[in-house]
Amino acid sequence: MTKVVVTGLGAVVPHGDDIDNVYERVIRGENECGRITRFDPTGYACQIGSEVRYSVEAPSQVGPYSVHNHALKFTAGAADRALRYAGLEAATGDAMDRRSIVLSTGVGPANIDFLGPIALRVHGLDSDPYKSDLEAFYGQAPEQAEAQGLDEFHLDTAAPLCAVQLGAAHVYNTASACASGSHAVADAAAMIARGESDVVLAGGVCTPVTRVLVPGFAMLQALSTRNDDPAHASRPFDSGRDGFVMGEGAAMLVLESEDHAKARGATILAEVAGWGYSCDSYRLTDPHPEGVGMALCMTRAMECAGVGPEAIDHVNAHGTSTPYNDAAETLAIKKALGERAYKVPVSSNKSMFGHLIHAAGSLEGCLAVKTILGGVIPPTINYETPDPDCDLDYVPNDGREAQVDTVLKNSFGFGGMNVSVVYRRYTG
């Protein structure tokens, strides 16, 4: 099987847009969760988010695609940084056929905002609300506002935009909820391993800090409501955890076949040694209480990598900070790694930047690679009170120097969709 390597990392995330610096901040345990500023959250059940609070440098236009909202800025920015990290130029001609995009996008930032133009026209026409709405809408529609609004809802141009940046002839959009970012990485690695592509830009983008999605996920009882103490809201594996914090951003990895990377003299950062998928086939919102599906995908990823539990030096956990996930993941790690589970440092990066949903797996994948290179395992911050159901070594509160050659990265999503990826030190 063709060996798959990582040659580029790029991110536009709450901790910054330079992935090396993001890693430095993360291993210091710096928090980026705070009160939401994208809108006024007063009165909301959850008022906490992890936002990109700086001006993002990104092209305003990529080929025919306008980079007109913050989701597309994150996308174009992260792709640009990953490609520069890898030293790749956009391919042209036949070379494009050996390049692909696998991106997890989910729903764009528009949501209720995109209905604004409609609302402006319908407001006041309330003799027959429904009829008035449609007459106002279709009397003038479809106009650009609606068309653009729905494009933003779909976010369908994000992956094609990346295809222009990379010079790629193949585009896929994955959706496996919170596992999507790692799903994109796993699909990308599988495409290279099967010989279908030489270079794949893989990752995700997510902009869920919106008027609709924040209260929506709160309705699903998935979010922390620790509104008076946002910095400590995301507390994976701690007994006081009460839900996750929505995060936004984009993160991508450049994956290549080893031969292709070597032939162009690229710096190889790490190897994507294995990947595993599973589905709980249990419930839409809750993970299997015994972690069956989670354990299955970890085991599959290790089998794919040709390693056993003894080879795993660190688990980069999904670790959402929800009561269900963290207990089930702990159980699953013990099932998959056996006694080794108690010796392996397990940490959740989400303690510092919340849950980037579709981009979570790819951002944490970037940090897994950086952990192999940097030799410091990021901590799980806000870990104060142990939970008897979560009894592993979660690298509490302080980063830890360690020789890390192999990282098992977990990503689990609503619908019971699970993906694990094994990142390994590249040794030639």
Add this chain to the structure above:
Amino acid sequence: MTAASPRVVVTGVGFASALGVGRDAVRTGLEQGSTCLLDLEERLARVPPGAGAVLDLPRKEFRNYFDTRVLRLSTMTRQTTLGCIAAGDLLVDAGCPPNGTEYADKGAYLGSFIVPPDFAKQVKAVRILAHRPDGEDTGYVLDDARLDEAMKMASAFDFLRALPNMPSAHLSIQAGYQGPACTYLGSDSSGMQAMGMAVGAIQSGLATAMIAGGAFFPFQEVHLAWQESRGLWADAGPVAQRVRPYAADRTGTLPGEGAALFYFEEREAALARGATILAEVVGFGQRFVTPGGDDDLSVRVDTLRAALPDAAPDWIAPLGLGHPELDALEAQAYQRAFGDSLGQSGLVTLVPQIGYCGPAAGPLNLVAALLAAAGEASPKRTEVLADENCSALARAMGQAGKSGPGSVVLGSSFSLDGVHAALALRVGG
């Protein structure tokens, strides 16, 4: 497909559209050539294009296809429901109906499209949020302070069922599959893409069997308006004849809802369980090009040739939307890819009968073409007065291809977004 990869076969098909559910519905529809396109009523009558094709299946009959105690309808969009109906049909067709067993080595990939939630509910919410600032004659703002009131329009289920991955999650739960699961999105070709990725998953050893295809529900006001803005809808002629693929006077297409799924299986596993093999996968092609450029045609040709590099198809299943430009590009691509050998091919497109079903359109057409190639159905031949660009495919609509074991079927989906996919099957195996 590398020589070392496991051979992948099709051992079942699932079908749900305005024609009905299952192989009989396809056979009857193909042979009669009848259209299900109708003028729509009530809300949707006011929305362009005001016509389309819907599956008239009483809700109480859903339980014929899936266990409504396990898969709660309140957690499903119509798109997901259609996928589950097709999956129920598929699993019976493949000889492996759900029986409570969990299968670690099987998975589900589905292509679909993010259609915004209920329009009326959204507008009500916006009307609560939006207000004109005091003292102003024009302009409106969204008032966050009113959000709590607006959110009363929604329930937790509204958010759960709208999650993009839900269609494939439901299929996995329905079938008891613990293998890979994913919903592929982003274009009208995502159903065909899901099928290609499923084949790849089996070839990679990630699963021994995958259910894969597409599901789609277009009847949401903003979605229809968006497609109108993209110039998709036909506007000329009586509804029943409004979709005229490859005809010189074609003006566009009409929307339809549906789902089609294939049961892909490692050949050895299928033989081991004594399954009936309908076809073997010959190849898959997928290409992207930014739409509107000089490569629009050549990339479509490359897509077809990637799926079927060394042979000519006996049956083809292009989209056949009836769209002026897209039909011309499609016909020229097939002509350039296969030249005169297309003269022997039969063509199947269900779009004039069931409307354009987005990501499900390619899989729906491919199911029908496969049944024709297998000799299970004889599509009613259609004479079309075509323009020069479309003559090759118009001719194919009027003839039957070779059917029976060994016949080759090629299905394709060329999307407005520039994502193109094609899958080739050989009958038998």
